[in-house]
Amino acid sequence: MVLLLLSTILLIPVLMGLGKALENFSGILIKGISGKILSGIVGISLLWTILAFFIPLNSYVEITTIILGFIYFFKGQLYREFYHFSKKEYSLIFVISLIVLFCGSFYPYILDHFGYYLPTIKWLTEFGVVKGISNLDLTLGQISLWHIFQAGFSNFSDPFLRINSILLIVYTLYIIEKKSWIQLCFIPVLLLFSQSPSPDLPVIVFSLIILNEIVRENKHTSLLFAFSVFVFAIKPTMIWLPILSFFYSILIIKSNLKNLIPGILIVLLFFIKNIYTFGYPIFPVSIGDFGVNWKPNPEVLQISSQFAIQKTYDMQYSYGEIQKFSSLDYIKNWLFLNGIKSKINILFVVSLISFIIFSFIKKNRITSLICISILIKSVIILLFSAQYRFFLDVFFVIFFVMMINYFNKKRSITVFSVLSTAFIGILLLPNVLQIYLPSFRLGNFMGKFEIRQLYQPSTYHYNKFESYKVGNLRFNVSKKYPYSFDTQLPAISEDYLRDDAKAGIFPQMIDEKNIKKGFIWKKLDSKEKKEAENVINSINNSYKQK
Numbered sequence: 001m002v003l004l005l006l007s008t009i010l011l012i013p014v015l016m017g018l019g020k021a022l023e024n025f026s027g028i029l030i031k032g033i034s035g036k037i038l039s040g041i042v043g044i045s046l047l048w049t050i051l052a053f054f055i056p057l058n059s060y061v062e063i064t065t066i067i068l069g070f071i072y073f074f075k076g077q078l079y080r081e082f083y084h085f086s087k088k089e090y091s092l093i094f095v096i097s098l099i100v101l102f103c104g105s106f107y108p109y110i111l112d113h114f115g116y117y118l119p120t121i122k123w124l125t126e127f128g129v130v131k132g133i134s135n136l137d138l139t140l141g142q143i144s145l146w147h148i149f150q151a152g153f154s155n156f157s158d159p160f161l162r163i164n165s166i167l168l169i170v171y172t173l174y175i176i177e178k179k180s181w182i183q184l185c186f187i188p189v190l191l192l193f194s195q196s197p198s199p200d201l202p203v204i205v206f207s208l209i210i211l212n213e214i215v216r217e218n219k220h221t222s223l224l225f226a227f228s229v230f231v232f233a234i235k236p237t238m239i240w241l242p243i244l245s246f247f248y249s250i251l252i253i254k255s256n257l258k259n260l261i262p263g264i265l266i267v268l269l270f271f272i273k274n275i276y277t278f279g280y281p282i283f284p285v286s287i288g289d290f291g292v293n294w295k296p297n298p299e300v301l302q303i304s305s306q307f308a309i310q311k312t313y314d315m316q317y318s319y320g321e322i323q324k325f326s327s328l329d330y331i332k333n334w335l336f337l338n339g340i341k342s343k344i345n346i347l348f349v350v351s352l353i354s355f356i357i358f359s360f361i362k363k364n365r366i367t368s369l370i371c372i373s374i375l376i377k378s379v380i381i382l383l384f385s386a387q388y389r390f391f392l393d394v395f396f397v398i399f400f401v402m403m404i405n406y407f408n409k410k411r412s413i414t415v416f417s418v419l420s421t422a423f424i425g426i427l428l429l430p431n432v433l434q435i436y437l438p439s440f441r442l443g444n445f446m447g448k449f450e451i452r453q454l455y456q457p458s459t460y461h462y463n464k465f466e467s468y469k470v471g472n473l474r475f476n477v478s479k480k481y482p483y484s485f486d487t488q489l490p491a492i493s494e495d496y497l498r499d500d501a502k503a504g505i506f507p508q509m510i511d512e513k514n515i516k517k518g519f520i521w522k523k524l525d526s527k528e529k530k531e532a533e534n535v536i537n538s539i540n541n542s543y544k545q546k
Contacts, residue, residue: 004160014069014070016040016069017040019039022039032173033081035174048148053273057152058155100165100172103423117196119485123489125155130277130515131518131519132510132518135507137491147199160459168194174209184415185407203238206230217253221253222259225262226262233270241373247372284308351395356371358401374397460485470528476492478491501536
Protein backbone atom coordinates (compact mmCIF):
# COMPACT_ATOMS: atom_id res chain seq x y z
CA MET A 1 0.00 0.00 0.00
CA VAL A 2 2.74 2.41 0.96
CA LEU A 3 4.66 1.94 -2.30
CA LEU A 4 1.42 2.17 -4.27
CA LEU A 5 0.64 5.44 -2.49
CA LEU A 6 4.07 6.77 -3.46
CA SER A 7 3.43 5.81 -7.09
CA THR A 8 0.14 7.73 -6.94
CA ILE A 9 1.79 10.81 -5.42
CA LEU A 10 4.45 10.69 -8.14
CA LEU A 11 2.25 10.10 -11.18
CA ILE A 12 -0.74 12.37 -10.52
CA PRO A 13 1.33 15.60 -10.74
CA VAL A 14 3.14 14.25 -13.84
CA LEU A 15 -0.15 13.45 -15.58
CA MET A 16 -1.61 16.81 -14.54
CA GLY A 17 1.37 18.72 -15.87
CA LEU A 18 1.44 16.97 -19.24
CA GLY A 19 -2.35 17.15 -19.44
CA LYS A 20 -2.20 20.92 -18.97
CA ALA A 21 0.42 21.13 -21.74
CA LEU A 22 -1.86 19.17 -24.07
CA GLU A 23 -4.87 21.34 -23.17
CA ASN A 24 -2.91 24.43 -24.20
CA PHE A 25 -2.73 22.88 -27.66
CA SER A 26 -6.01 20.97 -28.04
CA GLY A 27 -8.43 22.79 -25.75
CA ILE A 28 -10.18 21.70 -22.55
CA LEU A 29 -12.67 18.82 -22.53
CA ILE A 30 -13.18 18.60 -18.76
CA LYS A 31 -12.26 21.35 -16.32
CA GLY A 32 -10.48 20.59 -13.08
CA ILE A 33 -7.78 18.27 -11.75
CA SER A 34 -9.31 15.09 -13.17
CA GLY A 35 -9.74 16.67 -16.59
CA LYS A 36 -6.04 17.54 -16.81
CA ILE A 37 -5.05 14.04 -15.68
CA LEU A 38 -7.31 12.42 -18.28
CA SER A 39 -5.83 14.66 -20.99
CA GLY A 40 -2.39 13.60 -19.80
CA ILE A 41 -3.31 9.92 -20.02
CA VAL A 42 -4.62 10.28 -23.57
CA GLY A 43 -1.66 12.40 -24.74
CA ILE A 44 1.02 10.18 -23.21
CA SER A 45 -0.62 6.98 -24.47
CA LEU A 46 -0.80 8.24 -28.05
CA LEU A 47 2.73 9.66 -28.00
CA TRP A 48 4.18 6.46 -26.55
CA THR A 49 2.28 4.37 -29.11
CA ILE A 50 4.11 6.25 -31.87
CA LEU A 51 7.46 6.07 -30.05
CA ALA A 52 7.11 2.33 -29.44
CA PHE A 53 7.37 1.67 -33.18
CA PHE A 54 10.96 2.90 -32.99
CA ILE A 55 12.24 2.44 -29.44
CA PRO A 56 11.41 0.38 -26.33
CA LEU A 57 9.43 2.07 -23.57
CA ASN A 58 12.32 1.83 -21.14
CA SER A 59 13.47 3.91 -18.17
CA TYR A 60 14.85 6.64 -20.46
CA VAL A 61 11.38 7.28 -21.86
CA GLU A 62 9.89 7.17 -18.36
CA ILE A 63 12.42 9.55 -16.79
CA THR A 64 12.04 12.07 -19.63
CA THR A 65 8.24 11.97 -19.30
CA ILE A 66 8.32 12.41 -15.53
CA ILE A 67 10.72 15.36 -15.70
CA LEU A 68 8.59 17.12 -18.33
CA GLY A 69 5.45 16.44 -16.31
CA PHE A 70 6.89 17.99 -13.15
CA ILE A 71 8.18 21.01 -15.08
CA TYR A 72 4.71 21.79 -16.41
CA PHE A 73 3.09 20.97 -13.03
CA PHE A 74 5.19 23.47 -11.07
CA LYS A 75 5.49 26.02 -13.88
CA GLY A 76 1.68 26.24 -14.07
CA GLN A 77 1.36 26.13 -10.25
CA LEU A 78 -1.19 23.36 -10.70
CA TYR A 79 -0.83 22.28 -7.07
CA ARG A 80 -3.09 25.24 -6.18
CA GLU A 81 -6.06 23.42 -7.70
CA PHE A 82 -6.01 20.94 -4.81
CA TYR A 83 -7.01 23.79 -2.48
CA HIS A 84 -10.49 23.89 -4.06
CA PHE A 85 -11.72 20.82 -2.20
CA SER A 86 -13.56 21.29 1.09
CA LYS A 87 -12.61 19.40 4.26
CA LYS A 88 -15.52 17.00 3.79
CA GLU A 89 -14.48 16.34 0.21
CA TYR A 90 -10.88 15.71 1.31
CA SER A 91 -12.15 13.24 3.91
CA LEU A 92 -14.17 11.39 1.26
CA ILE A 93 -11.22 11.32 -1.14
CA PHE A 94 -8.96 10.02 1.63
CA VAL A 95 -11.32 7.19 2.65
CA ILE A 96 -11.98 6.06 -0.94
CA SER A 97 -8.27 6.26 -1.82
CA LEU A 98 -7.40 4.17 1.23
CA ILE A 99 -9.89 1.49 0.16
CA VAL A 100 -8.57 1.55 -3.43
CA LEU A 101 -4.94 1.27 -2.32
CA PHE A 102 -5.77 -1.58 0.05
CA CYS A 103 -7.69 -3.57 -2.57
CA GLY A 104 -5.08 -2.80 -5.23
CA SER A 105 -2.37 -4.34 -3.06
CA PHE A 106 -3.78 -7.89 -3.33
CA TYR A 107 -2.38 -10.58 -5.62
CA PRO A 108 -3.53 -10.34 -9.26
CA TYR A 109 -5.90 -13.16 -10.15
CA ILE A 110 -7.27 -12.41 -13.64
CA LEU A 111 -5.76 -15.09 -15.91
CA ASP A 112 -5.13 -12.61 -18.72
CA HIS A 113 -2.74 -10.88 -16.31
CA PHE A 114 -0.34 -13.79 -16.77
CA GLY A 115 -1.15 -14.83 -20.32
CA TYR A 116 -1.54 -11.41 -21.95
CA TYR A 117 -0.99 -8.27 -19.82
CA LEU A 118 2.45 -9.04 -18.36
CA PRO A 119 3.96 -10.56 -21.52
CA THR A 120 2.74 -7.57 -23.57
CA ILE A 121 4.20 -5.06 -21.12
CA LYS A 122 7.46 -7.00 -20.99
CA TRP A 123 7.79 -6.88 -24.80
CA LEU A 124 6.99 -3.15 -24.87
CA THR A 125 9.59 -2.24 -22.25
CA GLU A 126 12.34 -4.39 -23.80
CA PHE A 127 11.66 -3.99 -27.52
CA GLY A 128 8.68 -1.69 -28.16
CA VAL A 129 6.04 -2.58 -30.75
CA VAL A 130 7.31 -5.59 -32.73
CA LYS A 131 6.23 -6.37 -36.29
CA GLY A 132 4.23 -9.59 -36.66
CA ILE A 133 4.50 -10.51 -32.98
CA SER A 134 1.16 -12.33 -33.29
CA ASN A 135 3.08 -15.04 -35.16
CA LEU A 136 5.01 -15.72 -31.98
CA ASP A 137 1.99 -15.66 -29.68
CA LEU A 138 -1.35 -14.68 -31.23
CA THR A 139 -2.61 -12.91 -28.10
CA LEU A 140 0.28 -10.44 -28.19
CA GLY A 141 -0.96 -9.10 -31.53
CA GLN A 142 -3.65 -6.97 -29.89
CA ILE A 143 -1.33 -4.76 -27.72
CA SER A 144 -3.87 -2.47 -26.03
CA LEU A 145 -3.05 1.23 -25.74
CA TRP A 146 -3.62 0.80 -22.02
CA HIS A 147 -0.71 -1.61 -21.83
CA ILE A 148 1.45 0.84 -23.74
CA PHE A 149 0.53 3.45 -21.11
CA GLN A 150 1.26 1.00 -18.28
CA ALA A 151 4.52 -0.18 -19.85
CA GLY A 152 5.97 3.32 -19.99
CA PHE A 153 5.50 3.75 -16.24
CA SER A 154 6.47 0.19 -15.26
CA ASN A 155 10.23 0.64 -15.04
CA PHE A 156 10.34 2.34 -11.64
CA SER A 157 7.37 4.65 -10.97
CA ASP A 158 4.81 1.81 -11.06
CA PRO A 159 6.84 -1.43 -11.09
CA PHE A 160 3.98 -3.42 -9.54
CA LEU A 161 1.67 -2.61 -12.48
CA ARG A 162 -1.11 -1.03 -10.41
CA ILE A 163 -1.97 1.80 -12.80
CA ASN A 164 -5.63 0.76 -12.52
CA SER A 165 -5.61 1.58 -8.82
CA ILE A 166 -4.22 5.02 -9.58
CA LEU A 167 -6.92 5.51 -12.22
CA LEU A 168 -9.62 4.68 -9.66
CA ILE A 169 -8.31 7.49 -7.44
CA VAL A 170 -8.41 9.84 -10.44
CA TYR A 171 -11.98 8.64 -11.10
CA THR A 172 -12.83 9.53 -7.49
CA LEU A 173 -11.51 13.06 -8.06
CA TYR A 174 -13.71 13.37 -11.16
CA ILE A 175 -16.82 12.17 -9.31
CA ILE A 176 -16.32 14.67 -6.50
CA GLU A 177 -15.38 17.55 -8.81
CA LYS A 178 -18.44 16.99 -10.99
CA LYS A 179 -20.76 15.97 -8.12
CA SER A 180 -21.74 12.91 -10.19
CA TRP A 181 -22.54 10.93 -7.07
CA ILE A 182 -24.15 7.92 -8.74
CA GLN A 183 -20.72 6.93 -10.03
CA LEU A 184 -19.56 6.25 -6.47
CA CYS A 185 -21.71 3.10 -6.70
CA PHE A 186 -19.44 1.73 -9.42
CA ILE A 187 -16.12 2.01 -7.59
CA PRO A 188 -16.61 -1.04 -5.31
CA VAL A 189 -17.25 -3.32 -8.32
CA LEU A 190 -14.23 -1.89 -10.13
CA LEU A 191 -12.03 -2.72 -7.13
CA LEU A 192 -11.94 -6.27 -8.51
CA PHE A 193 -9.95 -4.95 -11.50
CA SER A 194 -7.49 -2.85 -9.48
CA GLN A 195 -4.78 -5.50 -9.03
CA SER A 196 -3.97 -5.85 -12.76
CA PRO A 197 -3.54 -3.50 -15.74
CA SER A 198 -6.80 -4.89 -17.13
CA PRO A 199 -8.15 -2.69 -19.98
CA ASP A 200 -11.68 -3.46 -18.74
CA LEU A 201 -11.35 -0.96 -15.90
CA PRO A 202 -10.18 2.09 -17.90
CA VAL A 203 -12.74 1.57 -20.67
CA ILE A 204 -15.57 1.36 -18.13
CA VAL A 205 -14.30 4.41 -16.23
CA PHE A 206 -13.67 6.48 -19.37
CA SER A 207 -17.00 5.50 -20.93
CA LEU A 208 -18.90 6.56 -17.81
CA ILE A 209 -17.03 9.87 -17.74
CA ILE A 210 -17.80 10.53 -21.42
CA LEU A 211 -21.40 9.43 -20.87
CA ASN A 212 -21.73 11.90 -18.00
CA GLU A 213 -20.31 14.69 -20.16
CA ILE A 214 -22.76 13.87 -22.97
CA VAL A 215 -25.70 13.80 -20.55
CA ARG A 216 -24.54 17.21 -19.28
CA GLU A 217 -24.39 18.30 -22.95
CA ASN A 218 -20.68 19.09 -23.11
CA LYS A 219 -20.23 20.97 -26.37
CA HIS A 220 -16.56 20.12 -27.03
CA THR A 221 -17.55 17.52 -29.62
CA SER A 222 -14.12 17.27 -31.25
CA LEU A 223 -12.48 16.24 -27.97
CA LEU A 224 -15.43 14.05 -26.94
CA PHE A 225 -15.22 12.07 -30.17
CA ALA A 226 -11.41 11.82 -29.95
CA PHE A 227 -11.61 10.60 -26.34
CA SER A 228 -14.30 8.07 -27.35
CA VAL A 229 -12.12 6.73 -30.16
CA PHE A 230 -9.21 6.48 -27.70
CA VAL A 231 -11.40 4.25 -25.50
CA PHE A 232 -12.25 2.13 -28.57
CA ALA A 233 -8.51 1.85 -29.31
CA ILE A 234 -7.96 0.50 -25.78
CA LYS A 235 -10.65 -2.16 -26.31
CA PRO A 236 -12.58 -2.41 -29.61
CA THR A 237 -15.63 -3.95 -27.91
CA MET A 238 -16.34 -0.34 -26.82
CA ILE A 239 -17.45 0.45 -30.38
CA TRP A 240 -20.72 1.90 -29.02
CA LEU A 241 -18.91 4.89 -27.50
CA PRO A 242 -17.53 6.49 -30.70
CA ILE A 243 -20.88 5.68 -32.36
CA LEU A 244 -22.68 7.56 -29.59
CA SER A 245 -20.24 10.49 -29.71
CA PHE A 246 -20.64 10.67 -33.50
CA PHE A 247 -24.45 10.70 -33.26
CA TYR A 248 -24.32 13.25 -30.43
CA SER A 249 -21.98 15.54 -32.37
CA ILE A 250 -23.95 15.43 -35.62
CA LEU A 251 -27.56 15.08 -34.46
CA ILE A 252 -27.64 16.94 -31.13
CA ILE A 253 -24.89 19.59 -31.25
CA LYS A 254 -24.97 19.88 -35.08
CA SER A 255 -21.19 19.92 -35.10
CA ASN A 256 -19.07 20.34 -38.23
CA LEU A 257 -17.63 17.13 -39.66
CA LYS A 258 -14.10 18.58 -39.49
CA ASN A 259 -14.34 18.24 -35.69
CA LEU A 260 -14.10 14.50 -36.19
CA ILE A 261 -10.58 14.72 -37.66
CA PRO A 262 -8.65 14.20 -34.35
CA GLY A 263 -10.68 11.07 -33.66
CA ILE A 264 -10.14 9.79 -37.20
CA LEU A 265 -6.38 10.23 -36.77
CA ILE A 266 -6.50 8.13 -33.59
CA VAL A 267 -8.42 5.42 -35.49
CA LEU A 268 -5.74 5.44 -38.20
CA LEU A 269 -3.00 5.07 -35.57
CA PHE A 270 -4.95 2.17 -34.05
CA PHE A 271 -5.27 0.46 -37.45
CA ILE A 272 -1.59 0.98 -38.26
CA LYS A 273 -0.55 -0.46 -34.90
CA ASN A 274 -2.74 -3.53 -35.44
CA ILE A 275 -1.57 -4.10 -39.01
CA TYR A 276 2.04 -3.84 -37.81
CA THR A 277 1.61 -6.34 -34.97
CA PHE A 278 -1.23 -8.55 -36.21
CA GLY A 279 -1.46 -8.04 -39.97
CA TYR A 280 -5.08 -6.87 -40.01
CA PRO A 281 -6.75 -3.60 -38.83
CA ILE A 282 -8.80 -5.07 -35.97
CA PHE A 283 -7.64 -7.92 -33.72
CA PRO A 284 -8.56 -10.80 -33.93
CA VAL A 285 -10.71 -10.43 -37.06
CA SER A 286 -9.04 -11.25 -40.38
CA ILE A 287 -10.94 -8.54 -42.28
CA GLY A 288 -9.09 -5.93 -44.33
CA ASP A 289 -6.20 -7.82 -45.90
CA PHE A 290 -3.37 -5.48 -46.89
CA GLY A 291 -1.23 -8.36 -48.10
CA VAL A 292 1.54 -7.97 -45.51
CA ASN A 293 3.80 -11.01 -45.26
CA TRP A 294 3.74 -11.10 -41.46
CA LYS A 295 0.00 -11.76 -41.03
CA PRO A 296 -0.84 -14.93 -39.02
CA ASN A 297 -1.37 -18.32 -40.55
CA PRO A 298 -5.04 -18.81 -41.61
CA GLU A 299 -5.29 -22.15 -39.82
CA VAL A 300 -4.04 -20.64 -36.56
CA LEU A 301 -6.67 -17.89 -36.90
CA GLN A 302 -9.30 -20.55 -37.52
CA ILE A 303 -8.27 -22.40 -34.35
CA SER A 304 -8.50 -19.12 -32.42
CA SER A 305 -11.95 -18.39 -33.90
CA GLN A 306 -13.23 -21.82 -32.92
CA PHE A 307 -11.89 -21.35 -29.39
CA ALA A 308 -13.68 -17.97 -29.12
CA ILE A 309 -16.96 -19.64 -30.11
CA GLN A 310 -16.42 -22.30 -27.45
CA LYS A 311 -15.68 -19.55 -24.90
CA THR A 312 -19.07 -18.06 -25.76
CA TYR A 313 -20.56 -21.24 -24.31
CA ASP A 314 -18.09 -21.32 -21.39
CA MET A 315 -16.27 -24.33 -22.92
CA GLN A 316 -19.30 -26.49 -22.05
CA TYR A 317 -19.69 -27.68 -25.65
CA SER A 318 -17.17 -28.80 -28.25
CA TYR A 319 -16.87 -26.82 -31.48
CA GLY A 320 -18.41 -29.74 -33.37
CA GLU A 321 -21.44 -29.75 -31.05
CA ILE A 322 -21.91 -26.00 -31.45
CA GLN A 323 -21.82 -26.34 -35.24
CA LYS A 324 -24.80 -28.68 -35.04
CA PHE A 325 -26.91 -26.20 -33.04
CA SER A 326 -30.15 -24.97 -34.59
CA SER A 327 -30.92 -21.23 -34.43
CA LEU A 328 -33.01 -21.87 -31.33
CA ASP A 329 -30.21 -23.94 -29.75
CA TYR A 330 -27.73 -21.08 -30.18
CA ILE A 331 -29.92 -18.84 -28.05
CA LYS A 332 -31.26 -21.42 -25.59
CA ASN A 333 -27.90 -23.01 -24.79
CA TRP A 334 -26.28 -19.60 -24.34
CA LEU A 335 -28.97 -18.42 -21.94
CA PHE A 336 -29.04 -21.63 -19.91
CA LEU A 337 -25.39 -22.53 -19.44
CA ASN A 338 -24.40 -24.25 -16.23
CA GLY A 339 -23.25 -21.86 -13.54
CA ILE A 340 -23.12 -18.10 -13.05
CA LYS A 341 -22.54 -17.32 -16.75
CA SER A 342 -26.18 -18.20 -17.43
CA LYS A 343 -27.37 -15.69 -14.82
CA ILE A 344 -25.18 -12.98 -16.35
CA ASN A 345 -26.43 -13.71 -19.87
CA ILE A 346 -30.09 -13.63 -18.79
CA LEU A 347 -29.51 -10.41 -16.84
CA PHE A 348 -27.90 -8.91 -19.94
CA VAL A 349 -30.96 -9.67 -22.10
CA VAL A 350 -33.38 -8.45 -19.42
CA SER A 351 -31.35 -5.26 -18.95
CA LEU A 352 -31.37 -4.53 -22.68
CA ILE A 353 -35.14 -5.03 -22.93
CA SER A 354 -35.69 -2.84 -19.86
CA PHE A 355 -33.48 -0.13 -21.30
CA ILE A 356 -35.32 -0.17 -24.63
CA ILE A 357 -38.65 0.25 -22.80
CA PHE A 358 -37.17 2.99 -20.59
CA SER A 359 -35.80 4.82 -23.64
CA PHE A 360 -39.17 4.60 -25.39
CA ILE A 361 -41.00 6.00 -22.35
CA LYS A 362 -38.41 8.69 -21.66
CA LYS A 363 -38.58 10.12 -25.19
CA ASN A 364 -35.27 11.91 -24.71
CA ARG A 365 -32.99 12.25 -27.74
CA ILE A 366 -29.74 11.60 -25.89
CA THR A 367 -31.19 8.57 -24.08
CA SER A 368 -32.44 7.21 -27.40
CA LEU A 369 -29.00 7.64 -28.98
CA ILE A 370 -27.39 5.83 -26.04
CA CYS A 371 -29.88 2.98 -26.45
CA ILE A 372 -29.26 2.70 -30.21
CA SER A 373 -25.47 2.72 -29.69
CA ILE A 374 -25.66 0.01 -27.03
CA LEU A 375 -27.89 -2.13 -29.25
CA ILE A 376 -25.44 -1.85 -32.16
CA LYS A 377 -22.59 -2.95 -29.90
CA SER A 378 -24.68 -5.81 -28.45
CA VAL A 379 -25.59 -7.17 -31.88
CA ILE A 380 -21.93 -7.12 -32.97
CA ILE A 381 -20.83 -8.92 -29.79
CA LEU A 382 -23.58 -11.52 -30.04
CA LEU A 383 -22.62 -12.26 -33.64
CA PHE A 384 -18.89 -12.65 -33.02
CA SER A 385 -18.32 -13.94 -29.47
CA ALA A 386 -20.97 -13.38 -26.82
CA GLN A 387 -18.66 -13.76 -23.82
CA TYR A 388 -19.95 -11.96 -20.73
CA ARG A 389 -16.71 -10.00 -20.30
CA PHE A 390 -17.36 -8.26 -23.63
CA PHE A 391 -20.61 -6.68 -22.46
CA LEU A 392 -19.87 -5.91 -18.79
CA ASP A 393 -19.79 -2.20 -19.61
CA VAL A 394 -23.42 -2.35 -20.77
CA PHE A 395 -24.61 -3.01 -17.21
CA PHE A 396 -22.83 0.11 -15.93
CA VAL A 397 -24.24 2.27 -18.74
CA ILE A 398 -27.82 1.11 -18.31
CA PHE A 399 -27.69 1.54 -14.53
CA PHE A 400 -26.18 5.01 -14.91
CA VAL A 401 -28.78 6.28 -17.40
CA MET A 402 -31.82 4.75 -15.66
CA MET A 403 -30.85 5.65 -12.08
CA ILE A 404 -28.98 8.95 -12.44
CA ASN A 405 -31.83 11.02 -10.98
CA TYR A 406 -32.40 8.66 -8.05
CA PHE A 407 -28.93 8.52 -6.53
CA ASN A 408 -28.07 11.67 -4.59
CA LYS A 409 -24.92 12.06 -2.52
CA LYS A 410 -26.30 10.38 0.61
CA ARG A 411 -27.69 7.33 -1.20
CA SER A 412 -24.56 6.93 -3.29
CA ILE A 413 -22.23 7.02 -0.28
CA THR A 414 -24.46 4.47 1.48
CA VAL A 415 -24.35 2.09 -1.49
CA PHE A 416 -20.61 2.66 -1.85
CA SER A 417 -20.04 1.81 1.81
CA VAL A 418 -22.11 -1.39 1.71
CA LEU A 419 -20.66 -2.66 -1.57
CA SER A 420 -17.08 -1.77 -0.58
CA THR A 421 -17.46 -3.82 2.59
CA ALA A 422 -18.77 -6.75 0.54
CA PHE A 423 -16.02 -6.65 -2.08
CA ILE A 424 -13.26 -6.19 0.50
CA GLY A 425 -14.72 -9.23 2.23
CA ILE A 426 -14.44 -11.20 -1.04
CA LEU A 427 -10.77 -10.25 -1.39
CA LEU A 428 -10.02 -11.03 2.27
CA LEU A 429 -11.96 -14.31 2.27
CA PRO A 430 -11.81 -15.74 -1.26
CA ASN A 431 -12.69 -19.18 0.14
CA VAL A 432 -16.25 -17.95 0.72
CA LEU A 433 -16.55 -17.13 -2.99
CA GLN A 434 -15.05 -20.49 -3.94
CA ILE A 435 -17.54 -22.37 -1.75
CA TYR A 436 -20.75 -20.45 -2.50
CA LEU A 437 -20.04 -19.51 -6.12
CA PRO A 438 -17.87 -22.33 -7.52
CA SER A 439 -18.87 -21.61 -11.14
CA PHE A 440 -17.09 -18.23 -10.87
CA ARG A 441 -13.70 -19.74 -11.70
CA LEU A 442 -11.67 -16.59 -11.08
CA GLY A 443 -12.44 -16.98 -7.38
CA ASN A 444 -10.16 -20.02 -7.36
CA PHE A 445 -7.17 -17.87 -8.34
CA MET A 446 -7.53 -15.20 -5.65
CA GLY A 447 -4.57 -15.07 -3.29
CA LYS A 448 -4.81 -14.62 0.45
CA PHE A 449 -4.15 -11.41 2.34
CA GLU A 450 -0.57 -10.96 3.59
CA ILE A 451 0.67 -8.38 6.09
CA ARG A 452 3.53 -7.33 3.81
CA GLN A 453 1.09 -5.99 1.22
CA LEU A 454 0.43 -3.05 3.56
CA TYR A 455 3.85 -1.92 2.39
CA GLN A 456 4.30 -3.57 -1.02
CA PRO A 457 1.61 -4.87 -3.42
CA SER A 458 1.62 -8.65 -3.73
CA THR A 459 3.06 -10.09 -6.95
CA TYR A 460 3.89 -13.53 -8.27
CA HIS A 461 7.31 -14.69 -9.46
CA TYR A 462 8.00 -17.93 -11.31
CA ASN A 463 10.94 -17.50 -13.70
CA LYS A 464 11.29 -21.21 -14.52
CA PHE A 465 11.65 -21.97 -18.19
CA GLU A 466 13.33 -24.15 -20.79
CA SER A 467 15.09 -22.87 -23.92
CA TYR A 468 14.62 -24.37 -27.38
CA LYS A 469 15.46 -23.70 -31.02
CA VAL A 470 13.42 -24.37 -34.17
CA GLY A 471 14.78 -23.03 -37.45
CA ASN A 472 16.33 -19.62 -36.78
CA LEU A 473 14.24 -18.95 -33.66
CA ARG A 474 15.65 -19.45 -30.20
CA PHE A 475 12.83 -19.13 -27.67
CA ASN A 476 11.82 -19.93 -24.10
CA VAL A 477 8.83 -21.82 -22.71
CA SER A 478 7.65 -21.62 -19.10
CA LYS A 479 8.31 -24.89 -17.28
CA LYS A 480 5.18 -26.79 -16.18
CA TYR A 481 3.09 -23.63 -16.45
CA PRO A 482 0.86 -22.53 -19.35
CA TYR A 483 1.71 -18.80 -19.28
CA SER A 484 4.94 -16.91 -19.97
CA PHE A 485 4.45 -13.93 -17.67
CA ASP A 486 7.85 -14.28 -16.00
CA THR A 487 9.83 -15.91 -18.81
CA GLN A 488 12.83 -14.42 -20.57
CA LEU A 489 12.00 -13.11 -24.05
CA PRO A 490 11.37 -14.28 -26.67
CA ALA A 491 8.82 -16.52 -24.96
CA ILE A 492 6.00 -18.63 -26.39
CA SER A 493 3.05 -20.11 -24.51
CA GLU A 494 2.82 -23.87 -24.84
CA ASP A 495 -0.76 -23.75 -26.16
CA TYR A 496 0.34 -21.63 -29.13
CA LEU A 497 3.22 -24.03 -29.78
CA ARG A 498 0.69 -26.82 -30.10
CA ASP A 499 -1.51 -24.70 -32.39
CA ASP A 500 1.49 -23.98 -34.62
CA ALA A 501 2.50 -27.64 -34.71
CA LYS A 502 -1.09 -28.61 -35.55
CA ALA A 503 -1.02 -26.16 -38.47
CA GLY A 504 2.38 -27.49 -39.62
CA ILE A 505 4.04 -24.09 -39.24
CA PHE A 506 6.35 -22.32 -36.80
CA PRO A 507 7.30 -18.69 -36.09
CA GLN A 508 10.63 -17.50 -37.45
CA MET A 509 12.58 -14.28 -37.06
CA ILE A 510 12.62 -11.97 -40.07
CA ASP A 511 16.21 -11.11 -39.13
CA GLU A 512 17.76 -13.67 -36.78
CA LYS A 513 20.15 -11.00 -35.45
CA ASN A 514 17.47 -8.45 -34.59
CA ILE A 515 14.22 -9.32 -32.76
CA LYS A 516 12.89 -5.80 -33.39
CA LYS A 517 12.60 -6.66 -37.11
CA GLY A 518 9.77 -9.00 -36.17
CA PHE A 519 8.38 -12.43 -36.91
CA ILE A 520 6.72 -14.37 -39.72
CA TRP A 521 5.40 -17.92 -39.89
CA LYS A 522 6.99 -20.59 -42.04
CA LYS A 523 6.00 -24.04 -43.26
CA LEU A 524 8.31 -26.54 -41.61
CA ASP A 525 10.75 -28.66 -43.59
CA SER A 526 11.52 -32.17 -42.37
CA LYS A 527 14.38 -31.06 -40.10
CA GLU A 528 12.39 -28.20 -38.55
CA LYS A 529 9.34 -30.43 -38.14
CA LYS A 530 11.47 -32.85 -36.15
CA GLU A 531 12.77 -29.97 -34.00
CA ALA A 532 9.20 -28.81 -33.30
CA GLU A 533 8.09 -32.34 -32.39
CA ASN A 534 11.00 -32.62 -29.96
CA VAL A 535 9.92 -29.35 -28.30
CA ILE A 536 6.33 -30.55 -27.88
CA ASN A 537 7.49 -33.91 -26.54
CA SER A 538 9.85 -32.20 -24.10
CA ILE A 539 7.04 -30.02 -22.78
CA ASN A 540 4.67 -32.97 -22.43
CA ASN A 541 7.32 -35.07 -20.67
CA SER A 542 8.09 -32.26 -18.20
CA TYR A 543 4.58 -32.66 -16.73
CA LYS A 544 5.23 -36.36 -16.16
CA GLN A 545 8.35 -35.64 -14.13
CA LYS A 546 8.08 -35.17 -10.39
